[in-house]
Amino acid sequence: ADHEAPPGRLRSTFLAHAEIDVLGQLPPGDYEHYTLWTTLEPCPLCSIAIVMGNVGSVVFAARDRLWRGISRLTEVNEFIASSWPARRGPLHGPVSVFCELLPLFWFLDRKPTGTVVENYQTQHPRLLALARRLRDDSRFIDLKTGDLHAVLSHLWSDLAAIETE
Incomplete structure (x- = not known):
């Protein structure tokens, strides 16, 4: 865990994922036309935060092999399905x-x-x-x-x- 962070930022907690940290800094609003770029395919925690943050698309550089099948979350709930961002990744190279x-x-x-x-x-x-x-x-x-x-x-x-x- 990170032991230092600017005021208002997550640190020293397992919730301190980059996606959670950046989404927590956004004012409430509609981010449907925004794209969140991440190093790894978002985990379940980050995926739901992205849904709740109204982010329209996600690009991830690498797959997260721990969370194979994460896109099946859309099968669990209508709200998740209707708010699930477009995803692109993994990138190559x-x-x-x-x-x-x-x-x-x-x-x-x-x-x-x-x-x-x-x-x-x-x-x-x-x-x-x-x-x-x-x-x-x-x-x-x-x-x-x-x-x-x-x-x-x-x-x-x-x-x-x-x-x-």
Whole structure:
């Protein structure tokens, strides 16, 4: 969890998802003609917040393998079905792989035997192997405090190799 955040922003809570945080800053209104861009496909919490926030569309860079079938929420309730945003994703290419890779570090550090890590062991073992290797790589640890372009440049060939799967 983040231990620091600007006033009025979520921190140090499992509710501090980026989508929840940004939607919480919007004044009430109709955002049907707006698009929310996210790194991962929104989880159930964020998906319902997006519905409640009247956001018209969502673009996500990478799928969240934990929440396969999330779009079936529209089958549960008429309000959800009528307010469900148009969704596009996952995107393709190394940046998409990078977006899927990032949360794996959190899960490897905090829940190394949990459901997410188990899912990646069966669904995407190469990405999980890369996350494990990078987590222990001192060069990557140094990159975590550096520039995003430097990190992507360093990882690009690994990300591109995984993307071709």
